[in-house]
Amino acid sequence: MADDQISIRVCLGTSGKASGGEKVLTLFKMHIERLHLDARVGTRCSVKKVGCRGLCSRDVLVDVIINGEHTTYQNVTPSMVERIVKEHLLEGNPVDEWTVKEDYAEFTSRQYKIVLGPCGVIDPENIDDYLKMNGYRALKKALTRMTPEDVIEEVKRSGLRGRGGSGFLTGLKWEICRAQKEKTRYIICNVGEVNRALAEGNPHAIIEGLIIGGYAIGASQGYIFIRERYHLSVERLRNAIAQAQERGFLGENIFGSGFNFNIEFSFGTEAFICGEETALMETIEGKRAMPRLRPPYPAEKGLWGKPTIINNAETFSNIPIIIGKGAVWFSSIGTEHSKGTKVFTLSGKVRNNGLVEVPMGISFRTIVYGIGGGIEEDRRLKAIQVGGPSGGLIPESMIDMGLDYENLLKVGSIIGSGGMVVFDETDCIVSVARFFLEFLQRESCGKCVPCRLGTTRMLELLTKITEGRGSMKDIEALERLSAIMSTASLCGLGRTAPNPVITSLTHFREEYLAHIKEKRCPAGVCKALITYTILEDLCKGCGVCLRRCPAGAITGERKMPHSINQALCVKCGVCFEACKFKAIKKE
C-alpha cells in the first residue's frame, strides 16, 4: 500500500458484524464523502472491511492508517465515527481516549501470525487484495513448476501436521492416498468452529490450499464441509470460490497444466460428531453421522468408497505458505517434531479472550500471562484445558511446558480442535470435568457401547460427586471407565472423552477427595456442598437478605439477628451478595 494514502479497516467478522461493524463502515464512508475528505487532504482515502483479528471483546476494531502510521480504535460504535473522521483524518490528531492501550500490544506482539496474518488486513471478499499478498502464486508454482510428488515431498519436509485433531503428518497422509490404485479420489476440507475466523478473514488461503492438495493427491473434486450455521464463513467461502473460478484458479485446465478441480459444499448439522472424518463422509453421502470402522482408512477407502483426504481448514491454509516460502522456512518455526504455528481460541478466566496464533513450542505461561494478559482480578491460575471438550486439564505446575503435539500427548491432552480454556482458583475441577463430560455424553453418537454407556455412567458418577453423594468406589469406577473407553471405543470421540477425567484425577485428586470425604467443594462452586449461615454477632437485622431470598428461607425480626432455614435454602447465594455487613458465611 502506498504511503500517501489514508486507509481505514473495519473488522467485519461475525463478532464485528454483531457489534454493529456494518453501520460503522457505512458511516465512515458517508462522513468521508460528505466532507470531501479526499480532496481536502489531497490523498486517496479507502475504507474496507476486514476479517477478525482475534480480540472480539474489543469489537468493533478499526484501524486507521495514515502515511503508514497505524492507529487502532477499540469498541467503536457508530456515534464515535464522526469525531474520529474529524479529529484524526481531517486534523491529524488521533482520539487517544478511544485507541487501544498496551494490553492490545501484549496480546498481539507475542503471537506469530502466519495463517491468521492476512485476517484483519485484507478484504476477504476481494480476490485482488489476496492476489496483492502473493495469493495463488503458490498454486501457480505447484501446478506449473512442480509434480504432485514434488508437492507432497515439500509438505512432508515442512513437517506440517494436521491441525484438526490427531496431528498426523499431512504429507505422509497425502502420499498414502496418492499411492492408491483407484484413480478417482476426493479431498475434503473440514471447517470447524475454530476455523471460522480463517474462513471469514482469508477464505482464499483455504481454497488455494485445497486446490494444491487436490493436485498433490490426484483428486479433481474437493468438498468443503461446514456447519450450516456458520453463515458468514459459508458466504465468504462461496464468494471466494466464485472469484477463483472467474480467474481460472478453479475449473478446467488450471494454469494450462491440464489439471481440473472443482469445489462443492457439504453442509453439516451442529452435531460434534459430524467433525469426525468418517462420520463426516457418511454425512456427505447423505447418511446418519456415525463413524465408520477403521481400517480401511479414508486415504484408502473414503468418500463413496474412494481414496479420500480430509484435512482441517487451518492445515490447508498452511499449504500455500509452505509451497510459497518453502519447507525450510516453515520448519524453522516450532519444535523438533511440531512445526509451524497453531491457532487457538483462548477463553476462560484470562483478561484477553480471543483468537490467537502462536508458534509451536511457546510456553503456556507466555500464552496465559503474556498474550492472555494474566488472570482476571489477579486470581490464581488453576488449570488450562487444551484441545476442546475432550482435551486434558494441565495444572498450573506445568505451565512452563512448551506447547506442542508431543508434550500435550504426554500429559494426556490433545491439540484437538484448538480450544484453550483457562481456569482459576474459583473454578471447581470436578465441576469442570463434569461440564465437559456432559457435552461429550450429549454428543456421543451412540454407536458403540463403551462411549454410549461409558460417557453416560461417567457423567452420572461426576454428578454424584459434585452433589456430595460420591464414594471412593466412584473414583475407582471412573478410572475403570476411562480405561475401557480409551481402549475400546470405536472413534476418537469415545477414545478421548475420558481425558478431562483422567487428567483431573491425576493432578487434582485432592479436590475429588474433598468432595467425597469432607463433603466440601474447595472452590465453593458445587451448590449442594455449600451452606450459607448468618453470623449472629455480625447481623444487624436489616432484613435485606430476607427480602431478596427467592425461596423464603430467611426469617427474623427487624433489628434482631436473622437465620436461614437450610431445608428451604436453594443455595443461590443472593443473600451472601446482598449483605452489607458480611454477616453471611459461605462454606
Next chain:
Amino acid sequence: MPETSLTKKMVRCSINGVSVEVPEGTTILEAAKALGIYIPALCYHPKISITGACRVCLVEVDGAAVVSCATPVEEGMTVITNSPYVEELRKDIIDLILSDHPYDCMVCQKAGDCELQELAYLYQIRYPKFQGKKRMYKKRDGNPFIEREMEKCIQCGRCVKICDEVQGVGAIDFAYKGFDLKVCPPFEHDLDCEFCGQCVMVCPTGALVGKDWIARGRQMNIKKVDTVCPYCGCGCNITLHVRNNEVVRVTSSPDTFNEGYLCVKGRFGYKFINHPDRLKSPLIKRNGRFVEVSWDEALDYVAERFKEIKERYGPDALAGLSSARCTVEDNYLFQKFFRAAIGTNNIDHCARY
C-alpha cells in the same frame, strides 16, 4: 481371473497358540470360528455387513485390544482371545450393556435363547457393577406381529441392517443419538412393513419377538419339528416349535436352503392350525347346506360333475385355476390334467392376478 478361494492369497496367523491359514481378508473372528474358538459377538452377524459397535469381540493382538469382527488376519499375526486383559475389558463392556437393561429375564420371551443373557451367564455378572439410568419408553408399537420392547434393545443394529441389506425394505433405522439411540420406524409410527420377521430372527435379545409367542412357551418342553412351509411353492424349510401338541412358534434355521429367511405367512401365519374355523375335511353342498364328506366321496363327486359338464357342453366349458401354494411339479400335473384329461387349454394361475 475372478478371485476364488483357490486363487486368493492365503495368510497364516496364530490364535491362542494354534496356527491357522485363511484366505486373505478373513477376519480374526471368522478364523477363530474355523478353529472352533469362541469369541463373543453381539453386533456381528454373518448375513450383514460388519458394524463393529458392541465391542465385546475384543481380542489381543500385539498387546493391543482390537475388534476381531472387523480386523482382517495379517500374515504372522499373533492373536490371543482369552488373556486376562481382554477378558476383563470384555466383561466390563458386557457389564455396561447390562447396566442399561431391564433385567426381567424372569418373564422375557427370549430367556434361554438370548445372546446377552448367555454372556451374562458365561461371565457370571449377576448385577452390573456400573449402575445408572435406564431407557424407558411409554409408547408400545401397535403392529400386529412383532413385539418391539425397545428397553431390551442393545442398539447392535442387526435388525436395521438385515432389513436394509437383505430384505431391501429399510423399514427401521436409528433415531436420536447417544444414550437415547433408538431403533424405530420413521417418526416412531407403528411398524408398517412386510413383517417378514428377519429382524426378529437376528435380534440377539428379547427386544424383538413374535407377538403370538409370548407366554406360550420358551425353550423348555418344546418339541422341534422340521417341515416345509405350506404357503407357497418356494417350500421354505421351517421348524415348528410344538408344546402340548400345539404349534407355539415357527422358526427357520440358517442352514436351510432359504437360509433361515421367511415371509410373514411362513413365520407368523401358523395360527390357522388350531383355529376352530379351519376346514379339515371336504364339504359338499346338499339342500343349500354344506356337509362334511370323505375325500373319496368328494373326489368322486367332482369327477362325476366334470364328466357331465364335458359331455353336455364340451371341454371348453371347464377351466382350471391353479394356486401359488402348489409346487412347480403340482402345477405341471395340474395343467397336464386339464389339457390331457379334460381336453381344454383354459388354464391359469393365481400368480397372474
